[in-house]
Amino acid sequence: MAPQVTLFSNTGVPNPAKIAIFLEELNIEYEVIHRSLGKGGPDGAQSAQYLELNPMGKVPAIVDHTNNDFSVWESAAILLYLAERFSPDGKYSGKTLEERAVVSQWLLFDASQLTPNIYELHVYKRWHPVKDLDPSINEHYKTEIYDLWSMLEHRLERQDWMALDRMTIVDIALIPWLMLSNFLRLDLKKHPNIATYIGRLEALPSVKRAYNHHFNELAQSSMEAADRKRDLIRDNRWESTIQNTSILRKNGFEFDYNMHRTHVRVDELLKICPNARVGG
Structure with a gap:
């Protein structure tokens, strides 16, 4: 069967995983095309062809073949588009004005506050060439994340899902970054509701399928630190x-x-x- 959606992705970064998870949840036929970040050439995110699709030169981006090859970039925008396009009953994005407002505010909170801080810590811990030079950078981003986590922890005292009384695109947006908590050595013991929430998300069939099919490298980063170190020593x-x-x-x-x-x-x-x- 021809794909309904093409997802442009990179298996080592979290944001495209959000889209794959939601496509799995929606049971949409899709293909994944890898784009190398920071590169030109035919498979690069900086190629002229790809920049026509996404002028930011980043992933993810999608092409909806069921809608005249309409394209969307930015993960939050893609989630909103897919929810309206393939689940117009509002199951994932809100059925009423009030529900849509709650979904939007948490989605924007994630995009503007939570994800940027986790991203900076992720870059610092994984790729920064002088990460041992100034540990205060590490502590700064951890403090910012814990302050934001306090909101999530309080929210999850009252409900199982972040925005509404059911899973929505907010939860899907949070999954890949929260799953990096162990790799980033964030203290989940002080945030038991978030720890339970992450376990609930990881157990979703759509999450398992997306990671097993397309994001093995990212899944490796989400492993317990001790397990990851043991694998590195073994190899x-x-x-x-x-x-x-x-x-x-x-x-x-x-x-x-x-x-x-x-x-x-x-x-x-x-x-x-x-x-x-x-x-x-």
Whole structure:
């Protein structure tokens, strides 16, 4: 069957996962096309063709083949569009004016407050080349996140879902970023309602299908820190931040410019680049 929707994605970042989850929830036939972030060329998010679709040069973006190939970018806008297009009864976006207002306010809260702070911490923890230089940056974003989490924790004392008395696009928008809590070493013990909420989200069949089919790398980042470290030790592969990537290329190693990292064996790395900073 021809896809109803094309999703432009990148498997290592959370926002496209929101859209895949919702497409799974809606039982929509869709295809996923990978776009390399920060690159031109035919498969890059900075290619002229893709910039015509999404001038931001980011993912996600969709093309709705059931609506004259209409395209939408920005994950919150995509969720709203898909909800209205494929679930016009308001199940996921609100059935009344009041429900739609509540969904909108929480969706905008996520897009303008919660996700940006988790994103900054994620970038800092995963990719920043001097992340051990100033730990106050790490503490700043954690403090901001915990302040915002206090609102979520209070909200979840009274209900199972964030916006309404059922799952909505707000919950779907929150899933991928909250699932990074363990990787980011955020303290869920002090936020038991959020911890329960994350478990409820992870158990959704649509979430499992989306992650199993398209977001294995992101799922790896969502693992418990101890499990992730054990896998890294078993494979003897570590994230490495180095400055002279040409040395690696000359020795046959691939370097991902999007993520500013490479994966090599520690002993192999130190042979060719003795001053490399290696961390796990």
